[in-house]
Amino acid sequence: MKEKNPELAILDVGCGSGSISTTLAQLVPRGHVVAIDLDPTVLLRAQEVADELNVRNVVFNQGDALKLPFADNSFDISHCHQMLLYLQAPWDALREMLRVTKPGGLVAAREGDMDTECVWPETPELLMFHNLAANLIAAGGGDVRGGRQLLSWALKSGADRSRIVTSYSTWSYSTAEEKRFWAQGMADLIRQGRFRDAALTARLTTEDELERMAIAWQAWKTQEDATLAMVSSEVIIQKSL
Amino acid sequence: MKEKNPELAILDVGCGSGSISTTLAQLVPRGHVVAIDLDPTVLLRAQEVADELNVRNVVFNQGDALKLPFADNSFDISHCHQMLLYLQAPWDALREMLRVTKPGGLVAAREGDMDTECVWPETPELLMFHNLAANLIAAGGGDVRGGRQLLSWALKSGADRSRIVTSYSTWSYSTAEEKRFWAQGMADLIRQGRFRDAALTARLTTEDELERMAIAWQAWKTQEDATLAMVSSEVIIQKSL
Numbered sequence: 001m002k003e004k005n006p007e008l009a010i011l012d013v014g015c016g017s018g019s020i021s022t023t024l025a026q027l028v029p030r031g032h033v034v035a036i037d038l039d040p041t042v043l044l045r046a047q048e049v050a051d052e053l054n055v056r057n058v059v060f061n062q063g064d065a066l067k068l069p070f071a072d073n074s075f076d077i078s079h080c081h082q083m084l085l086y087l088q089a090p091w092d093a094l095r096e097m098l099r100v101t102k103p104g105g106l107v108a109a110r111e112g113d114m115d116t117e118c119v120w121p122e123t124p125e126l127l128m129f130h131n132l133a134a135n136l137i138a139a140g141g142g143d144v145r146g147g148r149q150l151l152s153w154a155l156k157s158g159a160d161r162s163r164i165v166t167s168y169s170t171w172s173y174s175t176a177e178e179k180r181f182w183a184q185g186m187a188d189l190i191r192q193g194r195f196r197d198a199a200l201t202a203r204l205t206t207e208d209e210l211e212r213m214a215i216a217w218q219a220w221k222t223q224e225d226a227t228l229a230m231v232s233s234e235v236i237i238q239k240s241l
Numbered sequence: 242m243k244e245k246n247p248e249l250a251i252l253d254v255g256c257g258s259g260s261i262s263t264t265l266a267q268l269v270p271r272g273h274v275v276a277i278d279l280d281p282t283v284l285l286r287a288q289e290v291a292d293e294l295n296v297r298n299v300v301f302n303q304g305d306a307l308k309l310p311f312a313d314n315s316f317d318i319s320h321c322h323q324m325l326l327y328l329q330a331p332w333d334a335l336r337e338m339l340r341v342t343k344p345g346g347l348v349a350a351r352e353g354d355m356d357t358e359c360v361w362p363e364t365p366e367l368l369m370f371h372n373l374a375a376n377l378i379a380a381g382g383g384d385v386r387g388g389r390q391l392l393s394w395a396l397k398s399g400a401d402r403s404r405i406v407t408s409y410s411t412w413s414y415s416t417a418e419e420k421r422f423w424a425q426g427m428a429d430l431i432r433q434g435r436f437r438d439a440a441l442t443a444r445l446t447t448e449d450e451l452e453r454m455a456i457a458w459q460a461w462k463t464q465e466d467a468t469l470a471m472v473s474s475e476v477i478i479q480k481s482l
Contacts, residue, residue: 113359115359116357118388120389166415167415168411168413175407224396227407231357231359231472
């Protein structure tokens, strides 16, 4: 992409901490990325990351995936990752992304499918964590089995099947280094920040349970036979000319 | 492999209909493949396929994965695919494969994880099929969640963690052509052959239910939003010198 299309205008919807947005910006040095998230608090951190990497062609703005604050035909590519599964009507977000994408441009979406998560060894605490994460998404009206439904969502957005390319992939953690990285991320998620607050506020768990889950991830990473994998699926929709 | 090591001696354990064995043989034109399966009836068909493709450097023999009929240090590579999950003690088969592999050679195993199977749209008949296939494996003492346990099985076989490389992958069916292929395979499986016989003998289903499942797969393939995906995992173990 860097060599072929350095001038692309890219929209990243539901950018969260902005790591993908910033990477995309680095790939289009003469183009730019507009990244939005419904939650303004994550955008500050996202801007910090871009600043640390001296990436100047990305902007972070508050915005709603269901009501994108952009004119029709504004972007070459509209992208989202692990965002649609939080929505009650994910096809409406895809329809919005199609609207703001230029004719001939691409809408690219990737969603995990949490029901395919394989964690080994399975302990009661790790299963409890899996269920908590799933219940939290369901409580917000989302669907943890987004991966397998992504094509159906793309069709519901109005896209023609002949303009949709699908694929599946896995992410996984098996080496000592990968497991340290993952376990630290999980412990942080459980001990601080939005996930913890949301889970406690929704009364889906207790502080004691959360601490047991964090400890379980720290123990998991040290086990030789520990692995983790999950299916993600992707669609790329080309907007009609 | 074809260019670098055309003379390899490869063992394929649990070869079934032999499609992988024959492909491996084509990759080692000056080497050879020995393919074994516990069930002698599948070997006739496997030999036919090799004959049709004029592949002469593969032999098919009846043999037990838990008691491989070969001397120590006989093969450069010992391979199995979707075989270990049928065994009560899959690590014993891996230990046998390590025994017959030459020092410095490789044991390569790939196992699906049926609990990660994503079929969409989900219909009662397709879920019934999924559960039937899983129950049949469980009834035989196997474990449908082989994928996530493959690393732990490799460790239980006695392999050192530092000699094991792990990976995950997906197979999936989403295009019209892929879905026709898959649905035909499922209908064949359900309407004839070993799967049908075993399921009926074990009284896990009825002829009427089986027919409904076959029809459901045929309907599935015609739906625009239909997809299927599953996680597989792989280990490659290098035997010590």
